[in-house]
Amino acid sequence: MAVKNFVVASFSDEAVLFPAVKKVRTAGYKIHDVYTPFPVHGLDHALGLRETSLHTAGFIYGITGTTTALSCMSWVFNSDWPMNIGGKPHFPLPAFIPITFELTVLFSAVGMVLTFCYLCQLAPFVKKHIFHPRQTDDLFVMAIEVTSKTNTEELKSFLASVGGQQINEQRAEAGWWYGSFAKDDRLFETKRVEAVNA
Amino acid sequence: MKDQFVVPARLKKTSFVLMGIGLLTLLIGIFAFHGEHGSARLWAGLLQNSSFFLLIALASTFFIGATTLAHGGWQIGFRRVPEAISMAVPVLGGILFLILMIIVFGGNDHIYHWLNAHHVHEDKVLSWKSAFLNKGMFTGFTLVTIGLWIFFTIKLRNMSIEEDGWDLSAATGRRIIWRNTVWCGAFIVIYTLSVGSTTPWLWLMSIDSHWYSTMYSWYTFASTWVSGISLIILFLVHLKRNGYLPMVNEEHLHDLGKFAFAFSIFWTYLWFSQYMLIWYANMPEETAYFQPRVWGEWRPIFFLNLLINFITPLLYLMKRDTKRNYSSMVFISILIIFGHWLDFWQMVGPGTYGHLVFPWYEAGLGLGFVGVIIFLVTNNLAKAPLVPKNHPYLKESIVHHT
Numbered sequence: 001m002a003v004k005n006f007v008v009a010s011f012s013d014e015a016v017l018f019p020a021v022k023k024v025r026t027a028g029y030k031i032h033d034v035y036t037p038f039p040v041h042g043l044d045h046a047l048g049l050r051e052t053s054l055h056t057a058g059f060i061y062g063i064t065g066t067t068t069a070l071s072c073m074s075w076v077f078n079s080d081w082p083m084n085i086g087g088k089p090h091f092p093l094p095a096f097i098p099i100t101f102e103l104t105v106l107f108s109a110v111g112m113v114l115t116f117c118y119l120c121q122l123a124p125f126v127k128k129h130i131f132h133p134r135q136t137d138d139l140f141v142m143a144i145e146v147t148s149k150t151n152t153e154e155l156k157s158f159l160a161s162v163g164g165q166q167i168n169e170q171r172a173e174a175g176w177w178y179g180s181f182a183k184d185d186r187l188f189e190t191k192r193v194e195a196v197n198a
Numbered sequence: 199m200k201d202q203f204v205v206p207a208r209l210k211k212t213s214f215v216l217m218g219i220g221l222l223t224l225l226i227g228i229f230a231f232h233g234e235h236g237s238a239r240l241w242a243g244l245l246q247n248s249s250f251f252l253l254i255a256l257a258s259t260f261f262i263g264a265t266t267l268a269h270g271g272w273q274i275g276f277r278r279v280p281e282a283i284s285m286a287v288p289v290l291g292g293i294l295f296l297i298l299m300i301i302v303f304g305g306n307d308h309i310y311h312w313l314n315a316h317h318v319h320e321d322k323v324l325s326w327k328s329a330f331l332n333k334g335m336f337t338g339f340t341l342v343t344i345g346l347w348i349f350f351t352i353k354l355r356n357m358s359i360e361e362d363g364w365d366l367s368a369a370t371g372r373r374i375i376w377r378n379t380v381w382c383g384a385f386i387v388i389y390t391l392s393v394g395s396t397t398p399w400l401w402l403m404s405i406d407s408h409w410y411s412t413m414y415s416w417y418t419f420a421s422t423w424v425s426g427i428s429l430i431i432l433f434l435v436h437l438k439r440n441g442y443l444p445m446v447n448e449e450h451l452h453d454l455g456k457f458a459f460a461f462s463i464f465w466t467y468l469w470f471s472q473y474m475l476i477w478y479a480n481m482p483e484e485t486a487y488f489q490p491r492v493w494g495e496w497r498p499i500f501f502l503n504l505l506i507n508f509i510t511p512l513l514y515l516m517k518r519d520t521k522r523n524y525s526s527m528v529f530i531s532i533l534i535i536f537g538h539w540l541d542f543w544q545m546v547g548p549g550t551y552g553h554l555v556f557p558w559y560e561a562g563l564g565l566g567f568v569g570v571i572i573f574l575v576t577n578n579l580a581k582a583p584l585v586p587k588n589h590p591y592l593k594e595s596i597v598h599h600t
Binding site: 094 | 470473474477478480516518599
């Protein structure tokens with residue numbers, strides 16, 4: 001992956017964030033990502049992200065589960081080990097339906113969770129740069145990539161004009177790397193110690 | 199902003215034509231089906247259609263009740279649509295009550311076998327059931343349920359219209375929410391105890407009077423509820439196409455589509471639960487119900503029912519885009535209503551006239567009832583403003599986003 005320069009701004013409220021996102025995009029700056037403490041309705045549209053294809057993946061996992069269940073059970077009860085259960089036929093479809101349904105749900109649920117983690121690059125020992133320690137707590141953080149055309153000072157004053165706070169420049173890895181968050185500084189603990197001493 | 203619906207002349211004409219078709223079919227039916235066995239089809243067709251269309255109109259009252267109790271705000275923008283549909287309940291309830299009374303007191307027993315006193319006396323199962331399945335119980339229960347449905351439907355509608363004359367203060371808002379919650383809560387209790395339990399037993403399940411299923415009422419409820427949602431979608435799209443309800447958009451349609459999708463699957467779940475237990479236990483007194491339907495003449499209808507009411511909505515409504523498109527929602531709504539009409543047909547037909555026939559008579563009556571519903575609903579839509587302007591959740595509905 002690549003190390004890039006970013007200009008980072010924080011917003012205190014989604015009501016400020018939304019128009020800011022719109023204005024930043026209209027001005028032609030390239031938004032790397034926006035980090036929010038909770039899922040914000042319509043932010044993906046405002047950012048111009050394409051519609052996710054996670055549900056298509058889910059459908060494919062689902063029909064894989066259906067096929068697995070039906071083929072496995074019919075193989076077992078027809079060719080591998082045919083048994084007479086209560087005089088029912090060897091391919092008792094109604095009796096197969098609950099298990100087919102459950103495997104469909106299981107495959108699509110587990111598959112979609114794993115695909116979601118993959119798409120968001122969420123996994124153990126995958127580490128990413130954190131632009132602001134409060135970005136998953138109570139601040140809306142916008143990271144804008146500095147390209148060769150970007151005038152950094154202009155961008156900073158522009159961000160301030162649309163309501164951004166704590167505007168700073170950061171040079172960081174844009175992608176992910178092997179590592180663990182467990183070894184990071186525990187900012188919340190130092191904060192608590194300070195509070196006790198004061 | 200067009201806030202007051204005016205019934206288009208063409209739609210009015212259509213409703214009269216449909217009602218005419220219904221009446222004509224009924225007249226032909228009276229001449230075609232008479233005598234000892236013939237009149238079974240005459241009354242079975244009337245019973246099937248009137249109970250189906252009454253229950254899908256009543257589903258709109260349930261829609262208002264359920265969304266109000268859930269403190270839903272998204273439906274307020276088009277709340278007058280289910281309200282107007284629910285106002286068909288008094289008329290359709292009256293029609294069904296009349297039909298049921300003629301069936302019960304008309305002296306024939308080919309719809310309900312438990313009406314025949316001699317037959318009941320000979321039959322151990324029926325004489326054991328006669329404490330519940332008798333004329334007095336049937337009449338009393340029908341009268342009470344239809345009466346209560348009409349009372350609550352009119353009450354909820356009148357409250358909503360009355361609130362238009364109030365003001366927009368916070369205290370008024372609280373009062374609106376409070377009294378709607380109370381009345382809807384009482385209605386939901388009545389509705390569950392009738393549609394979710396006893397009413398389908400008496401009206402429909404007692405046709406096959408030896409047989410019983412504890413899933414039957416929920417299954418009937420699911421059928422009429424998903425059709426009721428589809429009916430709301432159809433009227434909503436009609437209003438949108440004519441430039442009414444500007445604040446209702448694809449977001450609301452999407453949510454109604456999700457309801458149609460979810461409850462199509464819910465219907466299948468209940469359908470299958472009823473079928474599989476009977477299939478698995480394989481007891482003669484229970485499989486008797488499915489014998490003519492799965493292995494008899496009704497086999498094509500049985501599978502068509504599953505195809506239209508489960509496979510098609512499942513695959514069709516799965517995509518987000520189809521739920522947000524007006525034309526595609528009209529198509530699937532009509533298909534769902536037709537599918538559940540077919541479901542009611544195969545619930546009533548085999549136990550009454552037995553043979554699978556081309557349903558020209560049933561379909562003609564169905565069109566007549568569609569005409570009645572269009573006529574009543576459009577007239578009721580025109581009676582009040584299309585937006586309940588003082589409802590405190592109206593803003594929530596306008597900014598709604600799925």
